[in-house]
Amino acid sequence: MAIIDALLPEFDHEMATTRRILDRVPEAQFGWRPHVKSMSLAELSGHVANIPHWCSITLTGTSLDLSTLDKTKAPEARADLMGGFDKRVAAARAQLVKTTDAELFVPWTLKQGEHEVFTMPRISVLRTFVMNHLIHHRGQLTVYLRLNDVPLPAIYGPTADEQP
Numbered sequence: 001m002a003i004i005d006a007l008l009p010e011f012d013h014e015m016a017t018t019r020r021i022l023d024r025v026p027e028a029q030f031g032w033r034p035h036v037k038s039m040s041l042a043e044l045s046g047h048v049a050n051i052p053h054w055c056s057i058t059l060t061g062t063s064l065d066l067s068t069l070d071k072t073k074a075p076e077a078r079a080d081l082m083g084g085f086d087k088r089v090a091a092a093r094a095q096l097v098k099t100t101d102a103e104l105f106v107p108w109t110l111k112q113g114e115h116e117v118f119t120m121p122r123i124s125v126l127r128t129f130v131m132n133h134l135i136h137h138r139g140q141l142t143v144y145l146r147l148n149d150v151p152l153p154a155i156y157g158p159t160a161d162e163q164p
Contacts, residue, residue, distance in 0.1 A: 020153040042074035049085035055092035063109040
């Protein structure tokens with residue numbers, strides 16, 4: 001079995017779960033933030049929706065310098081949030097399905113200017129920098145939604161809002 005065959009079901013599951021969470025983000029609350037140092041609801045949901053693009057970046061190059069990236073703009077409408085997420089997930093999945101085991105073991109480096117943050121095999125980057133990072137911020141987003149009285153969908157099982 002190719003490694004990607006084991007990774008794709010996880011990717012599909014996490015992206016579907018993330019989509020259900022993003023679909024609950026109320027546009028009317030986009031400017032809300034739990035603390036002055038926290039991202040707004042629009043900024044956090046936009047960040048979550050953008051993370052699948054990092055999968056494509058990881059698979060098409062061997063490094064990323066964060067200092068060269070433009071700051072991601074927060075979505076102004078739910079349609080932008082959802083459409084952007086769906087587009088990035090489709091592009092990432094298309095890259096994943098054609099990735100070989102050998103390509104997954106190519107070293108990949110994250111930089112911040114001259115500072116090397118880490119170098120590790122692409123497969124490790126996909127699991128940590130992409131998937132775990134997305135899951136972390138998705139969890140943060142569920143707290144934002146809960147604090148705004150938005151019912152949460154099932155994630156890894158039923159929530160207090162959606163009992164079977």
